[in-house]
Structures are given as structure tokens and as C-alpha cells.
């Protein structure tokens with residue numbers, strides 16, 4: 001099997017129509033860190049004029065023009081392109097790029113593209129998803145999220161959020177949007193981006209594995225603390241720790257968006273943290289931890305049932321698991337009903353040996369997920385005993 005770190009990392013740049021993807025891309029491709037990147041623009045319908053800007057700045061560019069059914073053709077074209085580029089962009093048998101950046105059409109649901117990367121028999125063995133980067137327009141974002149569920153999904157699935165057009169946003173727009181993003185995606189770092197200017201390091205190597213083969217940074221990847229409740233919560237008697245919902249805003253620079261208002265002042269302005277779902281985005285973000293090691297036979301059974309019944313509404317799940325009989329942790333990562341094969345890590349990243357899973361779902365509450373977990377935990381030993 002190819003080691004994870006040697007697969008070609010793919011960054012997905014998504015965001016609603018006009019939210020600033022191409023502007024970000026035009027900036028990124030000019031940076032030396034991206035000299036070894038191949039850019040695929042997955043455009044639907046008419047080519048936007050501003051894409052020519054990108055085309056002038058790099059030779060490593062593939063334009064895909066799709067028409068037909070949005071999700072089917074985009075997926076098919078992408079498979080074709082990802083298959084072809086390894087020989088199209090090779091010289092003397094050497095591949096001329098080390099990473100891929102895909103700009104998706106603003107209307108696309110990112111899930112099918114991610115599934116292709118994770119499961120397609122010719123793609124999954126060569127590529128790995130490095131991260132989903134989503135642009136959100138600070139001025140028009142609220143309206144877009146209200147009107148387009150796919151834009152909510154793009155924001156919910158992101159590993160990093162790029163907040164664009166700060167110069168056009170009023171304080172009220174900015175505050176309202178940031179608060180809404182707290183509910184949709186509390187863990188993704190947010191960066192304010194003016195006219196596309198973003199440091200490549202903020203959008204690359206967002207996955208567990210880096211191009212340089214560095215040790216995986218599980219804490220940064222999981223960001224479990226971002227899901228912690230603002231009010232302290234006692235340790236639950238059922239062996240699960242419950243965290244739901246909201247940013248602690250940290251004291252790192254992940255939220256450095258250049259404004260002291262709003263985002264940092266949550267909880268002091270009359271809104272409590274339950275308010276974050278008031279727009280009825282149906283999005284839930286939560287984490288739960290399990291104290292005791294999980295029986296090995298329980299894990300696939302539980303995940304299978306969960307995925308079968310609510311998989312399409314589990315937008316993202318990431319976890320580090322303590323599995324019985326394993327010294328080191330096992331990492332899992334899923335998008336909707338598709339799970340990456342579990343990856344064993346060489347060692348625990350810190351003292352905390354609990355299993356921790358973070359979920360971003362649509363209309364699936366923490367309680368439902370925990371109830372299935374508890375049910376499996378109680379029923380499985382009995383079932384195994386009976387079968388013996």
C-alpha cells in the first residue's frame with residue numbers, strides 16, 4: 001500500500017458564485033510555495049473572463065469546461081483529468097507537480113468530488129484530500145447562506161474559511177456572518193482575505209499528513225476544543241463527554257480578521273450560544289469523547305449503521321479513537337456516508353487517551369449519535385455472548 005504521506009495532496013477551493021475563489025487562486029498561483037502545484041479549474045457553463053487572469057500566471061493549469069448535469073459531469077471530468085495529468089504533466093518519466101489545487105464551480109456540492117478522491121479505484125490510490133478551503137463573502141454571505149443550501153454545505157465542510165470582501169462589509173454584516181459561521185463550522189480557522197491575498201501556508205497542508213512527511217498534527221486537525229461549550233460541562237455518567245456547538249475563539253491567531261468587534265465578544269451581547277442555529281441552517285457541530293477503549297468489533301458495526309441511516313446528513317466526521325487491543329490511536333475521517341479507511345497513528349499525540357469524534361451534521365443531533373453508540377455498546381456484548 002502507498003504510504004499516506006506519498007499520495008498527491010489535493011486542495012479543494014470552493015465557495016459560492018462570486019465569493020472570490022478565482023481572486024484567491026490568482027494570488028496563490030503566483031506564490032513560490034505553489035510553484036509545484038497543478039491547478040484544475042472545474043468550471044460549469046461559460047468560462048468567466050477573470051479565469052484568464054489565472055491562466056496567464058502559470059503553465060500548470062488545466063481548464064475543465066463542463067456542461068450537462070452539474071454533479072455527474074463534474075465528477076466524470078475530474079476523474080478523467082486526475083487520471084490524465086500524471087502523464088500529461090510528466091517529463092522523462094518524472095511527474096512535474098507535487099500537489100493539486102481544484103477550484104470548483106460555485107454551484108457545486110463538494111461532497112461528490114471528495115467521494116471521488118476517497119473512493120474512486122483509479123484516483124484514491126494516487127491522491128489524498130489535503131483540505132477543503134471555502135471562500136465566504138463577508139458582505140453578501142448572509143444572503144447567500146439564506147438562499148442557497150449548497151453554500152451552507154460548502155462552509156460547513158471547510159477545513160479553512162476565507163472571509164473575502166472585508167472592504168465591502170459593514171460591521172453589522174460582518175458580526176452577523178461570523179456568528180452564523182460559529183454555528184455552521186466552529187472549528188475551521190478563518191482568515192480575512194483582501195483581494196485574494198492569503199499566505200499559502202494558511203490553505204495548504206490542512207490534512208493529517210504533510211508533503212514533507214512531518215508527524216501528523218492531530219490536535220490541529222481535530223480542533224476538538226472549538227466544539228467545547230462556553231459553559232463548563234460536568235463529566236457525564238455514561239462515559240461520554242458532551243460538547244456542543246460554539247467557538248471558544250481561542251487565543252491563537254486563527255481568527256485574526258482584523259476586527260475587535262463581534263466575533264470575540266460572543267456571550268456579552270445578549271445572545272447565548274443556542275442562538276447560532278437561529279437561521280435554521282440545520283447544521284449541528286459537536287464533539288463527543290469516550291473514556292474507555294472501544295471494543296474493536298463494535299466500531300465498524302456502529303459506523304456502518306450510523307452511515308446507513310444518517311450518512312447523507314453527516315457532512316464531516318473526524319476522530320481519534322482508542323480501540324481495545326491497540327496501543328496507538330486510530331484516526332478516522334468521513335464525508336457524508338463515505339469513510340476513509342482508518343489510519344493507525346504511530347503514537348498518541350498527548351496524554352489524553354480518550355476517543356474523540358467531532359461531527360458536523362445536518363439535522364442529526366449529538367443525542368442521536370450517542371444513543372446509537374450506547375445501544376451498540378450495550379447490545380453487542382450480549383449478541384456476541386449469545387452467538388458463542
Ligand SMILES: Nc1nc2c(ncn2[C@@H]2O[C@H](COP(=O)(O)OP(=O)(O)OP(=O)(O)O)[C@@H](O)[C@H]2O)c(=O)[nH]1
Nearest residue numbers: 016017018019020021022023050106165194195196
Ligand atoms: N471589493 C472587493 N472585491 C473583491 C474582493 N475579492 C474579490 N473581489 C471581486 O469579486 C468578484 C468575484 O470574484 P471572483 O474571484 O471572480 O469570484 P469567484 O468565486 O471565482 O466567482 P465564480 O467563478 O463566478 O464562482 C470579482 O469582481 C473580484 O474582483 C475583495 O476583497 N474586495
